[in-house]
Amino acid sequence: MTEPGTPIRVILADDELLLREAVMTLLALEDGITVLGTAATGAEAVELVRKARPDVAVLDLEMPTQDGIEAAAEIQLIAPGTRVVLLTRHARPAVLRRALDAGVSAFVTKATSVKELPSILRSVASGGRYVDGAVATAALSESNCPLTEREIDVLRESLDGATIRVIAERTHLAPGTVRNYISTAMTKLGAANRVQAARVAWNEGWI
Amino acid sequence: MTEPGTPIRVILADDELLLREAVMTLLALEDGITVLGTAATGAEAVELVRKARPDVAVLDLEMPTQDGIEAAAEIQLIAPGTRVVLLTRHARPAVLRRALDAGVSAFVTKATSVKELPSILRSVASGGRYVDGAVATAALSESNCPLTEREIDVLRESLDGATIRVIAERTHLAPGTVRNYISTAMTKLGAANRVQAARVAWNEGWI
DNA sequence: CTTCGTAGCTGACAAATGTCATTCCGGCGA
DNA sequence: TCGCCGGAATGACATTTGTCAGCTACGAAG
Incomplete structure (x- = not known):
């Protein structure tokens, strides 16, 4: 070169x-x-x-x-x-x-x-x-990220404190679906709410 | 010197x-x-x-x-x-x-x-x-920070996604009081929830 | 063809959260 | 002295959120 x-x-x-x-x-x-x-x-x-x-x-x-x-x-x-x-x-x-x-x-x-x-x-x-x-x-x-694609999408959107309705609009999903993904992500990450889950995933470099 | x-x-x-x-x-x-x-x-x-x-x-x-x-x-x-x-x-x-x-x-x-x-x-x-x-x-x-002392305390504690009960313990306040402070702070900052309020206040340099 | 797993959705329920009116109390200025 | 204000708390209420069970659709594996 x-x-x-x-x-x-x-x-x-x-x-x-x-x-x-x-x-x-x-x-x-x-x-x-x-x-x-x-x-x-x-x-x-x-x-x-x-x-x-x-x-x-x-x-x-x-x-x-x-x-x-x-x-x-x-x-x-x-x-x-x-x-x-x-x-x-x-x-x-x-x-x-x-x-x-x-x-x-x-x-x-x-x-x-x-x-x-x-x-x-x-x-x-x-x-x-x-x-x-x-x-x-x-x-x-650290390739063992426990999160699925959609869980990552949803968590990324919730980083800024967006409400579930907003996340649903941004990801083109139903609000209930968003809540389900957040819920599974929270249990996987051992977090008490989506904000903590998003923080954990961010610190781990997964989102 | x-x-x-x-x-x-x-x-x-x-x-x-x-x-x-x-x-x-x-x-x-x-x-x-x-x-x-x-x-x-x-x-x-x-x-x-x-x-x-x-x-x-x-x-x-x-x-x-x-x-x-x-x-x-x-x-x-x-x-x-x-x-x-x-x-x-x-x-x-x-x-x-x-x-x-x-x-x-x-x-x-x-x-x-x-x-x-x-x-x-x-x-x-x-x-x-x-x-x-x-x-x-x-x-x-920027001395025109609209937040009061306690509102700042409470917002700072909620930066990491802590639950209201936890914030109440950390600030030695009653949970209801914490919710009141969060509520007033949210209206002052035009935020939809405490996470957004905390982010706004953080970006403005108020907490 | 059946079975299985997964993405997506719905509805119901409980807990957490945000809103509001109201109360109590300790200053502080009139 | 009285009245007002800010801090702190309470209780009631509506909304949001998290949990859970179950539904459909569809592609891959059997």
Whole structure:
């Protein structure tokens, strides 16, 4: 993909200026890496990729307007040559799966050392893939999510405290059916109500 | 507090290795600043302060075992000479108030530029105070929190989906009273249930 | 073809929740 | 001193929610 000797051209997107600047500065000091620019939102990142055509785009997962995965999917369309490195705060197996589906080349948590970043970027730029070790093992072992598809849908919709009627509308199900799914999910997760169930499932990375 | 010419001795605590390392590296490059060490949890930070006796301790708000404010309060006790700079992700006026009560000398968000950090540290080390501009104005203008003390207590307890009985026990109130407070809070915030009310209040920085 | 499992739905019931009117009590200003 | 207000509580009530049993439809396995 990138010939040896040619510097890797990188952009960096994160909504926290402190982290963005700090990492950018350190990456820029690195031999063989050129930082073309930074972005604070998903939309900005996509726009920057469109203009600058970097080899690698490092995207934070949690960003305003568009999260890292949505931005990654869009980047695949408009700049197939750009590899995406997804940066995330919490390592959640379900997110890893969505990220890989979106065509992300590397999955890195913020518990990674800055010193490892350059080699990850180089590896990705030359066509490699990288998945954070802890997340990878978690993804393998924690595939035993006890929830069914619909239970996950319903729980996800109830994360923001929506009422059952609203959840029913959003999932195109009957209210009674929603209550049944919530009920089974609650017993599976040992929760006292749907809010707690949603929290548990979220923490486990299942929704 | 610190004589001119003497380097400022700093420690840095944040649970994200990436940010911790990156900021530490950049601070260490700065003239007149010595980084004595870093910590990943509140407890580690307190322990590090006890041993190293830094001039300034930069603490992230969100950390395991002890959040930055709890750690700051403890540091005031064991090392009164150490000034605390609180670093936070989201600028929330209520948190600012709690932080100032805990004796924090500076309140900085992660939307701050790394370049501003050294001057903030210097100012704090010489006895000054600093509050992030956006947060300060927000704290002044957003003093119009419509909730009363008890409503805030009750909403805070219901953030994790606790049942009314549990909230009543935790707040030492009668269940009916809890429901009344929740009800008034919900109407004030225009929410359909206590979960939404808690979310709204949280986003506004009121709890 | 029958059986089984699963998705989806319904209805009934009990418990939890939200709403409202009302009461009691300790300040606090007029 | 009186009256008003905010905190706390109670009781009654309607609504929402969680539980449970049972129904239909449909595809896969037997």
